[in-house]
Amino acid sequence: MKLSLSEVEDLLPGYLSGDLSENERSMIDEWRKESTENESVYLECYKAWEAIPLLNEMEKFNSFEALRKVNKRLHENKYSEWRIIIQRIAAILLLPVLIFSGYQTIQNLSLKKEQKENLVIQTVSSRQGMVSEFSLPDGTKVWLNSGSELQFPTHFPPNLREVKLKGEAFFEVAKNEKQPFRVNAKELNIDVLGTSFNVVSYSDETQSEVILIEGKVKLSADEGQNTKEYGTMHPGQRAVYKEEFQKVSMEEVNPEKYIAWRDGNLIFQDDSMEDVVKRLNRWFNVEIIIEDPEINEYIYKATFRNENLRQVLNLLKISAPIDYRIIESKVLPDGDFTKQKIYLMKKNK
Amino acid sequence: MKDLLLIEALGRRDKVAFDYIFNYYYSSLCAFSMQYVNDRETVEDLVQELFVTLWVEAPKLQIQSSLKAYLFASVKNRCFDYRKHKKVTEKYQTYFLFSSESSNNSADNYFSESELRQTIQKSLEKLSPRCREIFELSRIESLSNKDISEKLEISKRTVELQISNALKILRKELADFLPFWFITFLIR
Numbered sequence: 001m002k003l004s005l006s007e008v009e010d011l012l013p014g015y016l017s018g019d020l021s022e023n024e025r026s027m028i029d030e031w032r033k034e035s036t037e038n039e040s041v042y043l044e045c046y047k048a049w050e051a052i053p054l055l056n057e058m059e060k061f062n063s064f065e066a067l068r069k070v071n072k073r074l075h076e077n078k079y080s081e082w083r084i085i086i087q088r089i090a091a092i093l094l095l096p097v098l099i100f101s102g103y104q105t106i107q108n109l110s111l112k113k114e115q116k117e118n119l120v121i122q123t124v125s126s127r128q129g130m131v132s133e134f135s136l137p138d139g140t141k142v143w144l145n146s147g148s149e150l151q152f153p154t155h156f157p158p159n160l161r162e163v164k165l166k167g168e169a170f171f172e173v174a175k176n177e178k179q180p181f182r183v184n185a186k187e188l189n190i191d192v193l194g195t196s197f198n199v200v201s202y203s204d205e206t207q208s209e210v211i212l213i214e215g216k217v218k219l220s221a222d223e224g225q226n227t228k229e230y231g232t233m234h235p236g237q238r239a240v241y242k243e244e245f246q247k248v249s250m251e252e253v254n255p256e257k258y259i260a261w262r263d264g265n266l267i268f269q270d271d272s273m274e275d276v277v278k279r280l281n282r283w284f285n286v287e288i289i290i291e292d293p294e295i296n297e298y299i300y301k302a303t304f305r306n307e308n309l310r311q312v313l314n315l316l317k318i319s320a321p322i323d324y325r326i327i328e329s330k331v332l333p334d335g336d337f338t339k340q341k342i343y344l345m346k347k348n349k
Numbered sequence: 350m351k352d353l354l355l356i357e358a359l360g361r362r363d364k365v366a367f368d369y370i371f372n373y374y375y376s377s378l379c380a381f382s383m384q385y386v387n388d389r390e391t392v393e394d395l396v397q398e399l400f401v402t403l404w405v406e407a408p409k410l411q412i413q414s415s416l417k418a419y420l421f422a423s424v425k426n427r428c429f430d431y432r433k434h435k436k437v438t439e440k441y442q443t444y445f446l447f448s449s450e451s452s453n454n455s456a457d458n459y460f461s462e463s464e465l466r467q468t469i470q471k472s473l474e475k476l477s478p479r480c481r482e483i484f485e486l487s488r489i490e491s492l493s494n495k496d497i498s499e500k501l502e503i504s505k506r507t508v509e510l511q512i513s514n515a516l517k518i519l520r521k522e523l524a525d526f527l528p529f530w531f532i533t534f535l536i537r
Contacts, residue, residue, distance in 0.1 A: 013512035017487070019494055041520075048519035051469050052488040054380065058462040061393065063375035067368060070397050074404055084405075 003031050005041075012042070016049045084122060092127060125149040126167075128285035131262060136163065139174035140181065143262045147282055148202075166203055168282075170262050172196040173215075185210075188241045189227070191218040197233075198259050202282075209240045211258040219248060266304040266312075273298040276316075277344070284309045284340075291345040295322055313342065321347040352416045359407040367407075370416065371400055376462040378424050385428035395427045417461075472522035476515050483508055484515035 003011075008031055014020040015028045032039050126132040126144040133143050137155045144150055148167025156162075156179065164184040173181045175194030183190040185201030188208040195215020201208035210217065212233045219230040219239060223246050230248040233239055238253040257267035266283060268276055274296045277288045286309065290296055298320050304312055313324050327341040358366035375396060382392040399420070403410070412419045473481050486492045486500070487508075494512070498505040 009513050009517055010509070012516060013494070013509050017494060019509075044520035044524050045516045048472075048516050048523050049488070051465070051519070051523055055462065055465050055469060056489075057383070058376040058380045058465065060389075061376040061379040063372045066375055066393060066397055067371050070371065070400050070404075073397075073401050085408075 003027060008038075008041075012045050016046065092130070120154045121151055122154055123149055123151045128282075131264065133262075136161070136174075138176065138179070138181075141172040141174075143170040145169060145261050145282075147285065165199055165201055168198070168200045168202070168261070170196070170198045170259055187221045187223060187243060189220045189222065191220070192216075198255075200258075206243045207240055208243075209238060211238045211253065211255050212236070213255050213259065221246065221248075260303075264306055268300045268302045271300050272296060273300065273320075273344075276300050280309075280312065284312075286342055287339045288342045288344060291343050295320075295344055295346065298322075309342075317347075323347045355416055356410070356412050359403070360410065362404070362407055367400075367404055370403075370420075373461050373463065374417070374420055375400075377465070378420060380462075381421060382424055382428050385425065386431055391431065392428075395431060396424055399424050399427055468523065472519050475518055475522065480511045480515050483511040484519075487512055 008028065011020060011024055011028055015025065020028070028042075032042050124132065124134060124142075124144060126146055126148050128147050130146055131143055133141070135141055136152055138161055140161070142150060145168035148165070148169055150166075150169060151164040152162075158179065161176075161179055161181045162184060163182070166186075171181075171183065171192075173192050173194050173196065177193055181192040181194075183192070183199055185199050185208045186203070188201065188210075190197070190199065190210055193216065195217060196213045197215075197217055198211040198213070199208070200210075210219065210233065212235050214235055217233050219233065219241070220227050221230065221241060228246070230239075230241070233250065236252055236255060237250050238255075238258065239248050239250045241248045254269065257269045260267040261283075266279065268279075273290065277290060280286070281288055300316070300319065302315060302319070304315075307315070310326075317323060322344055323346070325343045325345070327343070329337045329340045331337055355366050355370060359370070378396045378399070379389075379392050382395060383389070386392050386395065403420075473484070476484060483497055483501070486497045487494070492500070494505055494508045497508045501508075
């Protein structure tokens with residue numbers, strides 16, 4: 001027997017409150033299964049039936065009491081909030097030549113005040129084309145290269161000072177033998193006692209590198225579930241960890257050219273065009289495309305100090321038979337910008 | 350739009366805006382979270398945590414959709430994270446399925462306590478006084494149909510008819526308003 005809608009509506013209150021006989025109940029069950037429209041009529045009734053109990057449920061949560069608790073927590077966090085703001089501003093404002101020294105004092109002061117607080121991870125990032133300089137809670141000095149990011153806790157736990165790097169940074173680690181310092185650069189770990197070194201570990205590359213200036217560091221890598229030791233580095237060495245081969249190669253280098261970026265300088269010394277292009281891309285946040293593979297092999301030696309992109313390209317043009325074409329950045333429909341593109345080609349004879 | 354003003358005010362760390370948003374959404378976010386984490390205290394912690402983060406991160410927040418959608422989506426993620434942590438997935442598996450089906454529902458379907466109260470009030474006003482009295486006895490006082498008939502000295506049949514009438518009207522009033530998750534909330 002088919003039920004009419006008005007018959008169903010008659011029975012639904014009993015169905016919802018559980019007052020129906022077994023027989024009537026199964027009639028409604030049948031009706032619900034007949035069509036999706038029937039089922040949605042039922043669900044609508046169900047909503048109307050339960051709306052008031054839901055409101056009661058909500059009223060059991062006291063938002064004023066809860067807001068009082070939240071305000072208390074916000075108040076406790078005030079110092080760290082301030083520091084985050086200051087660091088953000090500093091990270092944006094700090095040009096390679098600009099040293100914001102007062103900032104460090106403020107930071108050290110506020111850090112001491114909240115040693116007791118929970119472990120809060122914070123992130124400092126450097127915008128494209130800028131270098132940020134700042135201090136970690138333990139006094140370690142960090143230079144963060146353009147487009148890089150460093151994560152660290154607002155205060156270090158007593159047994160380990162661990163930071164996480166994406167991109168390139170130079171560290172001058174404050175000495176503390178009881179509390180080793182560790183840089184996490186993708187898979188690679190760099191363990192330090194007290195020293196200065198440079199780390200390059202961009203997420204769009206399949207390698208990470210370390211250049212040691214002073215002291216000693218120990219290298220290891222997290223390969224899957226295992227951690228593999230890669231020995232100790234000595235000053236003046238450059239270690240390159242290749243992710244695909246899970247191998248570290250070491251060589252003696254002139255460290256100067258690897259850390260010149262700290263002072264806003266760009267040094268190329270017997271570097272192939274491929275490497276030059278990679279570094280220029282990061283430095284100026286552009287996309288340089290080599291049209292002629294032969295250009296890759298060209299070797300460069302040059303030092304740039306605060307030159308703009310066009311000046312750099314013109315200098316490259318003088319020192320090798322190449323030419324370039326710039327495609328300016330465009331605004332995308334979503335308001336974003338495309339990167340400026342530069343095509344490098346062999347000069348027409 | 351009011352939402353945009355609020356988001357902008359949050360970015361400036363306007364505490365008045367923050368308190369307003371808190372009071373407006375707190376209880377519905379809690380009730381909403383109860384479907385994922387069935388523990389009152391935990392739910393309150395999770396929602397309070399969300400607001401602390403909202404305040405701290407406010408200047409760099411980018412809310413594409415509405416503030417409402419952002420809050421409900423965030424608290425849902427927090428509930429899922431909490432459960433992952435607690436490894437209590439099995440018990441709730443069925444709701445998972447249910448809610449993922451309904452997740453394409455537009456965010457406008459979420460609501461705050463005050464919105465729900467208003468809508469219910471407006472809907473109840475559309476009922477005849479007698480009908481409303483009976484429905485309120487049933488749903489607010491939680492009386493059974495038999496108790497109502499005794500209290501008002503009318504037949505049980507009349508009570509059922511009046512409730513049926515009330516549902517007919519209310520379901521149309523609430524149809525566009527109450528969200529799908531609401532149903533999953535009730536089927537527990």
